[in-house]
Amino acid sequence: MEGGVDYLIDERKKAQFDVEAMKVAWAGSRQAFELSDRIAKLVANDPIFEKFSRPMLGRKELFKNSLRKVAHAWKLIIDLRLSEEEAKLLRHYIDEPAYTDLQWEMFIPAIEGQGTEEQKRKWLPLARKMQVIGSYAQTELGHGSNVQGLETTATFDPQTDEFVIHSPTLTSSKWWPGGTAKVSTHAIVYARLILDGQFHGVHGFIVQLRNLENHTPLPGITVGDIGMKFGNGAYNTMDNGVIRFNHVHIPRNQMLMRVSQVTREGKFVQSDVPRQLLYGTMVYVRQKIVADASKALSRAVCIATRYSAVRRQFGSRNGGPEIQVIDYKTQQSRLFPLLASAYAFRFVGEWLKWLYTDVKQRLEANDFSTLPEAHACTAGLKSLTTSATADGIEECRKLCGGHGYLVSSGIPELFATYVPACTFEGDNVVMMLQVARFLVKTVSELGYKQPVGTTAYMRRVTALMQSNCAVRTAEEWLNPGVVVEAFEARSTRMAVACGQRLAKFENPEEGFAELSADLVEASLAHCQVIVVSKFVEKLQQEIPGKGVKRLLEVLFYVYALFLLHKHQGDFLATGYLTPKQASLANDQLRILYSKVRPNAIALVDSFNHTDHLLSSILGRYDGNVYPKLYEAAFNDPFNDSDIADGIHQYVQPMLRQELHSAKL
Ligand SMILES: CCCCCCCC/C=C\CCCCCCCCCCC/C=C/C(=O)SCCNC(=O)CCNC(=O)[C@H](O)C(C)(C)COP(=O)(O)OP(=O)(O)OC[C@H]1O[C@@H](n2cnc3c(N)ncnc32)[C@H](O)[C@@H]1OP(=O)(O)O
Numbered sequence: 001m002e003g004g005v006d007y008l009i010d011e012r013k014k015a016q017f018d019v020e021a022m023k024v025a026w027a028g029s030r031q032a033f034e035l036s037d038r039i040a041k042l043v044a045n046d047p048i049f050e051k052f053s054r055p056m057l058g059r060k061e062l063f064k065n066s067l068r069k070v071a072h073a074w075k076l077i078i079d080l081r082l083s084e085e086e087a088k089l090l091r092h093y094i095d096e097p098a099y100t101d102l103q104w105e106m107f108i109p110a111i112e113g114q115g116t117e118e119q120k121r122k123w124l125p126l127a128r129k130m131q132v133i134g135s136y137a138q139t140e141l142g143h144g145s146n147v148q149g150l151e152t153t154a155t156f157d158p159q160t161d162e163f164v165i166h167s168p169t170l171t172s173s174k175w176w177p178g179g180t181a182k183v184s185t186h187a188i189v190y191a192r193l194i195l196d197g198q199f200h201g202v203h204g205f206i207v208q209l210r211n212l213e214n215h216t217p218l219p220g221i222t223v224g225d226i227g228m229k230f231g232n233g234a235y236n237t238m239d240n241g242v243i244r245f246n247h248v249h250i251p252r253n254q255m256l257m258r259v260s261q262v263t264r265e266g267k268f269v270q271s272d273v274p275r276q277l278l279y280g281t282m283v284y285v286r287q288k289i290v291a292d293a294s295k296a297l298s299r300a301v302c303i304a305t306r307y308s309a310v311r312r313q314f315g316s317r318n319g320g321p322e323i324q325v326i327d328y329k330t331q332q333s334r335l336f337p338l339l340a341s342a343y344a345f346r347f348v349g350e351w352l353k354w355l356y357t358d359v360k361q362r363l364e365a366n367d368f369s370t371l372p373e374a375h376a377c378t379a380g381l382k383s384l385t386t387s388a389t390a391d392g393i394e395e396c397r398k399l400c401g402g403h404g405y406l407v408s409s410g411i412p413e414l415f416a417t418y419v420p421a422c423t424f425e426g427d428n429v430v431m432m433l434q435v436a437r438f439l440v441k442t443v444s445e446l447g448y449k450q451p452v453g454t455t456a457y458m459r460r461v462t463a464l465m466q467s468n469c470a471v472r473t474a475e476e477w478l479n480p481g482v483v484v485e486a487f488e489a490r491s492t493r494m495a496v497a498c499g500q501r502l503a504k505f506e507n508p509e510e511g512f513a514e515l516s517a518d519l520v521e522a523s524l525a526h527c528q529v530i531v532v533s534k535f536v537e538k539l540q541q542e543i544p545g546k547g548v549k550r551l552l553e554v555l556f557y558v559y560a561l562f563l564l565h566k567h568q569g570d571f572l573a574t575g576y577l578t579p580k581q582a583s584l585a586n587d588q589l590r591i592l593y594s595k596v597r598p599n600a601i602a603l604v605d606s607f608n609h610t611d612h613l614l615s616s617i618l619g620r621y622d623g624n625v626y627p628k629l630y631e632a633a634f635n636d637p638f639n640d641s642d643i644a645d646g647i648h649q650y651v652q653p654m655l656r657q658e659l660h661s662a663k664l
């Protein structure tokens, strides 16, 4: 058997549910499925969007090719009159980080959230038509996580009614802003506002960087690329920049003034809008990143699952076929929790999108009451989902054995492109510490204030602290209420224990710093409650299609019981579970894996990923792995000639023992 075509056909026959209905459940609705399927095919069938050769290209060629793709995409958007939703799907399927990500996901949202009505009227139409191209310049060489520590200054000059943007030190150079090194004409620059020698906090300013006619940097602006990043291809299609400002003047009306204003006389006016709204763009993008995590994880899982069904090792008897590696329990125990996580992240991402839309509407009506909850949820879930996805992609590489290390497996580039998500938009540990602040506050107020939203379960603090799990058989773990209660009890107990230990410190900030590692673990436990509960809420909805709901229930238990197994130390240490109950959960997990097994290929087919998106020989829909790997090897430009450059010069003299007289 040369290829794996027959293996996947057989695998697909084993499915116990309606795959087409599962595709709809994954997409969110039939309309969403049809839209996304149409755009996926549009991209897959367009040769300009080819990406298989990307890791072989040098930086300049890679970047130019990326500019070409964006220009072609923009032309398609106009010619086909694509909506903003369709344009964003187009970007997803093109699958290439580019300056437009910053334009549409940071520059425009920053103006929408922090600009005045007048500023929105002026800048948004220009940006939406791509007549100005903007980026988001917050991070500096010496300051990233600590936004209040930024050094760039914006000093008001009452003589000219302008702000003077300046980088006073080397460490104040803006460093990282995507799209900035070579493309963007403007940037939202975050800087310390200085009025009459007084510091008034960090604010956003719209600063023009380049001449719109000839694209040269404006006087006083030094700008360039920060250099090659991790991996070939990957995030190197993006021009992350360094900018240095030397007393650059901008009009006063280019400070984003929804949160605070500076008058013509140079007076600072603080409105009722909380200053945290300045961080609103990050909240928006963190929510997007959560929604995107399932897309990246599902790609890696799809590749590893299909390949695990094609790949055979050991167990051949009488010349018969060896065992498919997907049949090894160890392979299942590593792969199926990731498959289940992809579904879990998809549903929590959908919910977070809803939560964000709700908060946005409230903010527009000047209702800021749900902002702390939205901040904690977006920060925490961004951290949980990106860490699990980055680790999961790497696990999928290992699940594919040696071939997973080949660029043609599609996994190395996916990993290299994905991992910065653990760092950008807030380092994952720093984000969990934000959740910790929120949890500590919630716990400290339990005596007199009812927790709401995602912490509402802590209203039952007494019961969750005192009662214990009642499970006596492995079967009894198959109850959503029992599972959710276990997660809630563990989270409540960890948060309360942190609160009690913090209370022993005279200085709360010192206590917080000392206990920060434990606080991060308590925050993770709380975020897991959210993911598990939102999965259960999804299952409570009507989900049409034969067997679809049943399979989603199986995946829910795999996700939750795997987490319980992985973190059983917490569940045991907090005293909610006995070792016997933890062991029963693990027994149930093994049974669940055998329920996933016949459906595994159909479950990854339900992601509806095109071969173009996967860009992976191991993950091909037809499973024809070996002939295509062989073909790709000989199509590699390195194999153009049998004698590589340098062989005659450096190898032959060695073979002939003539190295001493060779010209090196
Ligand atoms: C081809 C054509 C296509 C056309 C269309 C295509 C469009 C493209 C479409 C799709 C693209 C798909 C891609 C999707 C993903 C988008 C990716 C975009 C690229 C990403 C590139 C990366 C960008 C960046 O990284 S930008 C920089 C990000 N930086 C950070 O995240 C810094 C992190 N630090 C902080 O946020 C803060 O410093 C802090 C929170 C850690 C601390 O802040 P501080 O002021 O010191 O606050 P603190 O004292 O701790 O807290 C005070 C109180 O404020 C509360 N709080 C903090 N933050 C927030 C907040 N955000 N919201 C609300 N409240 C907040 C905090 O809890 C405290 O509250 P308390 O009650 O006082 O305790």
Ligand SMILES: Cc1cc2nc3c(=O)[nH]c(=O)nc-3n(C[C@H](O)[C@H](O)[C@H](O)COP(=O)(O)OP(=O)(O)OC[C@H]3O[C@@H](n4cnc5c(N)ncnc54)[C@H](O)[C@@H]3O)c2cc1C
Pocket (backbone or CB within 6 Å): 102, 136, 137, 138, 139, 143, 144, 145, 146, 175, 176, 177, 178, 235, 240, 420, 423, 424, 425, 426, 427, 428, 429, 430, 433
């Ligand atoms: C690919 C990529 C694209 C980016 N694009 C942009 C962009 O478009 N615009 C922009 O402005 N920025 C951008 N950034 C920058 C990004 O937002 C920052 O790198 C990120 O916020 C982390 O900040 P840092 O680099 O300062 O990390 P640091 O804060 O220096 O982190 C270093 C280590 O210190 C730890 N640490 C830091 N503070 C604490 C603390 N209080 N407690 C405990 N541990 C702590 C962290 O956990 C980490 O382990 C991008 C970054 C990357 C990688």
